[in-house]
Amino acid sequence: MVTNSILKQYTGAPMGNGGQRKKIHPYKFTLWVGIGSIIMMFAGFTSAYIVKREQPGWIGFSMPMLFWYSTAAILLSSITMQMALRAFKSREMGRYRNLLLITTALGVLFILLQVAGYYQLNHxxxxxxxxxxxxxxxxxxxxxxxxxxxxxxALAVMVFRALSSTRRSYDVVPVEVTATYWHFVDLLWVYLFVFFLLIQ
Amino acid sequence: MSNEAILHEADVHTSHSNGHHDEHVHHHKETFLTKYVFSQDHKMIAKQFLITGIIWAFLGGMMSVLFRLQLGYPETTFPWLEDILGHWAKGGKIQPEFYYALVTMHGTVLVFFVLTAGLSGTFANFLIPLQIGARDMASPMLNMLSYWFFWLASIIMLSSLFVQTGPASGGWTSYPPLSALGGASEGSKAGVDLWIISMALFVVSSLLGGLNYISTILNMRTKGMSMTRVPLTIWALFFTAVLGVLSFPVLLSGFILLLFDRHAGTSFYLSDIYLASGEALPNEGGSAILFQHLFWFLGHPEVYIILLPAMGMVSEILSTNSRKPIFGYMAMVGSLFAIAILAFLVWAHHMFVTGLNPFLGSVFVLLTLLIAVPSAIKVFNWLTTLWRGNIRFTPGMMFSIGFVSLFISGGLTGIWLGNSSLDIHLHDTYFVIAHFHIVMGVASFFGMFAGIYHWFPKMYGRYMNNTMAYVHFWITMIGAYLIFWPMHYEGLAGMPRRYLDYSSWESFKQFAELNRFISTVAMIVFAVQLLFVFNFFYSIFKGRKVTSQNPWGSNTLEWTTPIRPGHGNWPGEIPEVHRWAYDYGKDGREFIPQTEPVGANESAH
Known part of the structure; x- marks a missing residue:
């Protein structure tokens, strides 16, 4: 009796609490709240920038060209990430793997361009x-x-999982969580870029 | 026996995402390490937070006894202090540097480590899954990490007490330039670095916890448990978590900038500084006020992070022990919501005397005084819940009533301090000390004590000793008023806070006897807290055993679990909820649990 009901719970709803249908997976929701909190931290920094700009001794800057390229790289990576998610959902695993690899590479490229852009600023x-x-x-x-x-x-872990031949996972939640986070860091960069572009 | 094993399997599965199903076919065995140390059971994590909080409360309280010793007996020497504290109490007198370290650490420890982590860490972890009907948190793993980040923060903060130059001593608000320049004082050296690192880890811990609380409350309620049926504790803990998640990151950004000012030679907060030696520092263009903005943007929500969980628990305990429904459930939720919103809009009332634009100040005065409205609604609802109730004076109930009393008397002085013109006189005086200790410190402690006495049977399957609890209540209650009430008078007379010795001021000499009185009472009250700690630990092992599932005759879900629930909380299915949590004294029945279906001739709530 008890065993049955537990099995039913465990195979039914995602978190097994009474078989109630959930609209949003708790992990995704947790990510959204986390995103809210990261936004607050960057809002703190950019408002500090606005305050500090009014103080004596302030030196401005002009936006180096490299940051335009890095913006392009991360925007592109968001598109490939979305395509990867779509490929995963339609079970095209080969295509998913490749797109994931491209996204990861673009992410690394973005960071390298940011570092180079920072040196250009220094220069x-x-x-x-x-x-x-x-x-x-x-x-x-x-x-x-x-x-x-x-x-x-996170992307590297997903690539590693996709390449592994011993385990096959068709669970879409981790892919969706990673994709949402990736789009978020992309949008966060766009916000910062536009902020500094307007204020320079 | 076999049932237990199966159940255990089930909750291992339920606590992971369904992507991991195939991993747990083997039989999972609990070791000492996974059960008591790296536990992912929310109930065990709650107990870890609680006991760590008690240790911190002991240390933080001890610090206040030490500096009260100095304030009450500025002329006397205590040779035994030198034996314990070494050069911090040379000749048996507390040294000025050490005095500042003591008040700084007392504030930091009690505000963050006890009343934030110890209070909402304990009760959010313990009550959320039990009261909403979930097997565990949304992510038990993050929950465990939340505790261990707190532990790490604790260890680093503790270690800062032992560095040669002493712990941070620029006040718990760590205003620059005192906190930004290592040369400013002994306590601005390594102590502040450790303080910042510890606080950064603490922020991470709070965020991980807060994320989990929010998504658990919103996503994992059992069938029938709509948001308008959850107990008020859950609403309070929800708003607490929202406040924390939105305000702690801003504090973190402030700390990161502070760290750069300390070590990278930047000037975020520093400008035009001349050292006592006559040397000028190169920093220019920084603004110390910027730090205050970033700090109080957290700092003000922080007081509600401390207070809201206590409000929620008090609402629940008052209703249960008055055997009456809570008065104005929706008004209670609405006022919690209003407080949470206003908490973000009043931070500058801590900065009235920083040269803030008076017009801006008047906006903040208005918003600050607006908080009186939801606060008054809550007070009226608590009083009307008590009104003509069939009151059972359990220790939890006593502390809840005590909370209401303290919240009223401490809240009223908030109306004084919220006025920017009165604040010119009262700022940084003992009036402020009295206000926030009563309304935020002691009141929240009372909420915490109420929670511990009320849910101890659920936590440990035993009762705490009632006689000791009543002694604890009365002496703490009377003592709290005797300590903090006189401080209002001192503050009105202009006596400033943070001074080591008042005896050389003609205006404050008159308070020497009063200070001695306050110090004496503080020591007695501290001793009574030791009685509580004894009661707590003694009762874990030797307390009277709980024999009935629902000892308080309560409606909420946690009392439908077994007396000592395992990981997963309910053997078998999670109960379904059919009504709100406050059907007390309805239709001639003393209480109707939430799990009971609504009868044919009964109106649903």
Whole structure:
């Protein structure tokens, strides 16, 4: 009796609580709340930038070309990520694997371009020392890059899983969670880019 | 026996995403390490938070006894202090540097480690799955990490007490430049670095916990448990988590900038600084006020992060022990919501005297005073819940009533302090100390005590000793008023906070006797807390055993679990919910549990 009911729960609803249909998976929801909290942190930084800009001794900057390229790279990676998700849902595993690899590569390219862009900024005289805008870049762009790196780790795990021949998983939740996060770090970058473009 | 094994299998599965099904075919065995240390059971994690919180409360309280010793007896020397504390109490007198370290650590420890982690960490973990009808949190793994990040933060904060230059001593708010310049004082050196690292880990812990609480409440309620049927504890813990998730990251960004100012030579918060030696620092263009904005954007929601869980638990305990439905359930939810919104819009009332634009100040005055409205609604609802109730004075109930009393007396002085013109006089005086200790500190402690006494039978399957509990209640209640009430007078007379010794000021000399009185009472109250700690640990092992499933005659779901629930909470299916949690004294029945279907001639709630 008891065994039966438990089995029913365990094969039924995702988290096995009484067989109630859930609209959104708890992991996805947790991610959304987490995204809200990351947004608050960057909102804190950009508002600090606005306050600091009004203070004496401020040195501005102009946006290096490389950041346009990195923006293109991460926007492209969002498209490939979405295509990968679609491929996964239609069970085209080969295509999914390739698109995932491309997304990961674009993510790595983005971080490399960010580092190069940062050096270009340094070259243009925007430095950490002093009281100019320079220090914000290493903090804001650096933390954003860290969040992208987190996404790359998640992507790498997904690639590894997709390549593994011993296990086959058709569970869409981890792929969707990764995709949502990836789009988020993309949009976060677009926000930061537009913010600095408008304020430079 | 076989049932248990099967159940155990089931909850291992349910606590993972369904992508992992094939992994758990083997029989899962619990070891000491997985059961008590790296546990993923929300009930065990709650107990870990609680006991860590109790240890911190002991340390934080002990610190206050030490600095009260100095404030009450500024002339006396205590040679034994030097034996314990070494050069921090040279000649048996607490040294100024150490005094500042003590008040800083007392604030940090109690605000963050006890009343945030110890209070919402304990009761959010314990009550959310049990009261909404879930087997565990949305992610038990993140939940475990939340505790261990807190543990790591605790270890680092503790270790900062033992560095040569002492722990952070620039106040719990760690305002720059004191916190940003290592040369500013002994306590601004390594102590502040450890403080920032520890607090960053603490923020991570709070975020992981908060994410989990929110998604568990919104996604994992059992069948029939709509959001308008959840107990008020759940609503309170929900808003607490939302506040934490939105405000702690801003604090983290403030700390990151502070760390850069300390070590990378940047000038976020520093400008035009001259050292006592006459040397000028190169920093320019920084703004110390910027830190205050970033800090209080968390700092103000933080006081509600501390207070809301206590409010929720008190609502639940008052209703259960008055044997009456909570008065105005929706008004209670609405006022919690209003408080949560307003919490984000009032931070600048901590900064009235920083040179804030008076027009901006008046907006913040208005928003601050608006908080009185939802607070008053809550107070009226608690009082009307008690009104003509069939009150059972259990220790949990006593502390809940005590909470209401403290919330009223501490809240009223908030109306004074919320006025920017009165604040010019009262800012940084003992009036502020009295206000926030009563309304936020002691009141939240009362909520926590109420929660511990009320849910102890569910946590450990035993009761705490009632006699000790009543002694604990009365002495703490009377003591809290005796300690903090006189401070209002000192504050009105202009006595500033954070001073080591008032005896050299003609205006404050008159309070020497009063300070001694306060210190004496503080020591007595601290001793009574030790009685509570003894009662707590003694009762875990030797307390009277709980023999009935629902000892308080309560409606909520946690009392439908076995007396000592295993991981997964309910053997068999999770019960379905048919009504709200507050059907007390209805249709001639004392209480009707949430699991009972609504009768044919009964109106649904």
């Amino acid at each position: 243009m005289g925007v430095r950490v020392e002093g009281s100019g805008s320079g220090v914000f870049f290493i903090i804001i762009f650096g933390l954003h890059a860290l969040h992208v790196a987190g996404g790359i780790v």
